[in-house]
Amino acid sequence: MIFSGKHDKFGNILPTCVGEIQFSSNEGFSIDDAIVITGAEGSFDGVDAEYKYLVQRFGEKSVDWTLKMQVLHENEGKAYDQMQIIDIKEQREFSIFFDITEFFGKEIF
Numbered sequence: 001m002i003f004s005g006k007h008d009k010f011g012n013i014l015p016t017c018v019g020e021i022q023f024s025s026n027e028g029f030s031i032d033d034a035i036v037i038t039g040a041e042g043s044f045d046g047v048d049a050e051y052k053y054l055v056q057r058f059g060e061k062s063v064d065w066t067l068k069m070q071v072l073h074e075n076e077g078k079a080y081d082q083m084q085i086i087d088i089k090e091q092r093e094f095s096i097f098f099d100i101t102e103f104f105g106k107e108i109f
Contacts, residue, residue, distance in 0.1 A: 008057075010090075015056045021049040024099075031073065034080055034097035046103035050081060054096065064088060073097075079104035 006014045008027045016023055017039075024036035035053070040046030051061070058065045068084040078101040086093050 010087075012057050015053050018049045018052045018056075021045065023049075023053055028096040028098065029094065031075060031080055031082075031097050034099040036099040036102075038102050040103035042106040043100075043103055044107070046100055047081075050083070050098050050100075053098075054083065054085070058085065058087070068093065077101075 006025050008014060009029070014023075014025055014027070016025065021037060021039040024038075026033045026035050028035040037046055037049060040049060054065070054067075055061060061067070065088055066086045068086050071082040071084070073080040073082055078099060081098045081100050083096045083098070084093065085096060
C-alpha cells in the first residue's frame with residue numbers, strides 16, 4: 001500500500017494503490033467525489049481492493065470500523081459502490097463512494 005500524503009477531513013491519510021490497483025486521491029465522501037479504482041482485472045480483485053483500502057484508511061474492520069451496508073449505484077453510465085461505515089471509536093457514521101466502472105461486471109476465472 002502506498003499513501004498519497006493527502007489527508008481527509010478526519011485526518012486519515014489517503015491510500016493510492018494496492019499492488020497494481022490504483023486509487024484516485026478523491027476523499028470519496030460523495031458520489032461526485034468518488035474514489036476511482038483503476039487496474040483491477042475483474043470484480044473479485046476490485047472489491048477486495050475496496051476493502052483493503054478501507055482497512056488502510058480507517059483501521060481494522062470490526063475493531064475500528066464496521067460496514068453497515070454496501071449499495072451499488074448506477075449514475076450517468078457509471079457504476080459506484082457506496083460503503084456505509086460506522087466508526088466505532090468516534091461513534092460516527094458516514095459513506096465512502098468508489099467509482100467501480102472500470103471493473104464492474106468483469107469476472108476473471
